[in-house]
Each structure stands twice: as structure tokens, then as C-alpha cells.
Amino acid sequence: MIVTPDDKLPDVLKIEPRVFGDSRGFFFEVFQQERYSSSGLSQAFVQDNVSRSSRGTLRGLHFQLVRPQAKLIQVIRGEIFDVAVDVRKSSPTFGQWTGYRLSDVNHHQLYIPAGFAHGFCVISETADVLYKCTDYYFPQHERCLLWNDPAVGIAWPLEDFPILSAKDQQGQTLANLESFD
Numbered sequence: 001m002i003v004t005p006d007d008k009l010p011d012v013l014k015i016e017p018r019v020f021g022d023s024r025g026f027f028f029e030v031f032q033q034e035r036y037s038s039s040g041l042s043q044a045f046v047q048d049n050v051s052r053s054s055r056g057t058l059r060g061l062h063f064q065l066v067r068p069q070a071k072l073i074q075v076i077r078g079e080i081f082d083v084a085v086d087v088r089k090s091s092p093t094f095g096q097w098t099g100y101r102l103s104d105v106n107h108h109q110l111y112i113p114a115g116f117a118h119g120f121c122v123i124s125e126t127a128d129v130l131y132k133c134t135d136y137y138f139p140q141h142e143r144c145l146l147w148n149d150p151a152v153g154i155a156w157p158l159e160d161f162p163i164l165s166a167k168d169q170q171g172q173t174l175a176n177l178e179s180f181d
């Protein structure tokens with residue numbers, strides 16, 4: 001397993017699991033407590049989520065202001081562009097973003113700590129995303145950063161305007177967002 005801190009946001013980790021391929025296909029351990037804990041993911045995961053989205057869908061960018069969640073993102077089918085934005089006002093990288101292509105071909109994972117907003121757009125026809133969270137879902141604590149806030153300037157690989165939930169259409173700009181001190 002190779003763990004690489006992001007160049008701009010070093011708390012965000014790209015994880016490349018060891019994949020065993022053979023004539024039948026492939027096998028890899030999606031998560032293993034001892035190995036991931038020794039790689040810096042020591043907080044326990046308490047909830048696993050799965051979402052399926054069609055091409056051009058953009059989900060996010062979300063975070064919980066209270067009971068913040070760290071997330072371990074993995075694509076089980078298809079390909080997404082996965083993005084983390086630092087929303088910690090006191091951070092020297094506040095408002096900065098990073099993005100990775102995660103797919104069922106590269107099997108890469110992204111670890112996004114608490115303090116970051118998370119979102120993704122779907123590049124393939126369909127994408128099934130599995131992600132582990134270090135705290136439970138509290139909708140009342142969820143906040144949404146506007147996906148196309150020019151102050152953040154995320155370069156989404158989208159051909160057209162994305163498919164967005166009503167909630168995500170009304171995301172807050174970074175300037176107006178309730179975020180972490």
C-alpha cells in the first residue's frame with residue numbers, strides 16, 4: 001500500500017492499495033484497520049456509505065461543522081474526479097482545493113480529514129462510490145460549499161453544467177460559509 005500526502009494539502013492522502021491481479025480479475029483489501037492505522041488513519045470509521053450517480057453528476061461540496069467526518073473515498077464502479085477543499089479559517093491553505101481521478105481501474109483511494117469539504121463529479125457513464133466516515137450523519141450539522149465558487153476555482157472536468165441536487169444548487173460561497181475556525 002502506497003500512501004502519498006497531497007502536494008498542496010498534505011493532510012489529504014492518496015492511497016494506492018496493493019492489487020492482486022490474475023486471469024480471473026483482481027483482489028485487494030479495501031480497508032485493513034492495522035495497516036491503515038499505522039499509515040495515519042487512526043480514527044475509527046463508524047459508517048460506510050454508497051452512492052450511485054450518472055455521468056455529469058456533481059455531489060458536494062459537503063462537510064459537517066459539528067461532529068466533523070473524516071472520509072475514505074473509493075470508487076467501486078466507474079470514474080470520478082474527487083475534490084477536497086480546506087475550510088479551516090486558521091489554516092494557511094484555507095480555501096485551497098485538490099482533486100484526484102479515482103476509478104475502478106486505478107483503485108486509488110482518497111483520505112479526506114475533518115476540516116475539509118468533499119465533493120466529486122462523475123466522469124464515467126455511471127459511478128458507484130463507497131466511502132467510510134469517522135462519525136455519523138447529522139444533517140442539521142451539514143454545510144455545503146458552492147461547487148463553482150470563483151474564490152475557490154475548482155477545475156471540474158465537466159463538459160456541461162452538472163446535475164446537482166437542490167441543496168447543492170444553493171451552496172454557500174466560501175465568503176459566506178459557516179466553517180471551522
Ligand SMILES: Cc1cn([C@H]2C[C@H](O)[C@@H](COP(=O)(O)OP(=O)(O)O[C@H]3O[C@H](C)C(=O)[C@H](O)[C@H]3O)O2)c(=O)[nH]c1=O
Pocket residue numbers: 049051059060062063071118119120137165
Ligand atoms: C450523506 C447521507 C445522506 N443520507 C440521506 C439523506 C438524503 O435523503 C439522501 C441523499 O443525501 P444527499 O443528497 O445529502 O447525498 P449526497 O449529495 O451524496 O451527499 C454526500 O455527498 C458528499 C460527496 C459527501 O461527501 C457527503 O458524505 C454526503 O453529503 O441520503 C443518509 O441517510 N445518510 C448520510 O450519511
